[in-house]
Each structure stands twice: as C-alpha cells, then as structure tokens.
Amino acid sequence: MMWIQNILTIIVVAGALWFLYTKFIRKSKNNKNCGNDGCGC
Template identity: 50%
Template sequence: MNDIIQNILVFSALLVAVGFLVRKFIWKPKKASSKSCGSDGCGCS
C-alpha cells in the first residue's frame, strides 16, 4: 500500500514540475499593456 501512495506522490510532483517548466519556458506570456515611462523596463507608470 505504501508503494502505491509513494508512486502517486512521485508522479504528481513530476507533473507539477513539468507543468511549471512548460508554463515558464514554452508558453509565450501575454504582453502587458505598454504604459511605461521609458524603454528600459523599470516599470514606472
């Protein structure tokens, strides 16, 4: 029984890690509205 729970935990952690990597590096993030005061990306508005 412990083997089943351990496998479930390992596979769920693997899915979370792969999902994070896909979201971080493969999906293109949505462009934020360009309401900045300059072109250096400081984030001031």
C-alpha cells in the same frame, strides 16, 4: 504503501514539468500590466 509513493512522485514530476512548460515554452497572454506583476512575459 507503494501506491502512495508512486502517486506522490507522479504529482511532483508533473508539477515540475508544468512549471517548466509555463516558464519557458507557453507564451503568456499579454495584458496591459504585463511586466509589472512578475507575469513571466
């Protein structure tokens, strides 16, 4: 059962890292509706 817990933890932590990366580091692509659809730019 330990391996399931390890995999779940890795998935959750990777998800959190990816979310923070997209939110604060990665530049969002400019599209003409940017700013109106919560695209994060």
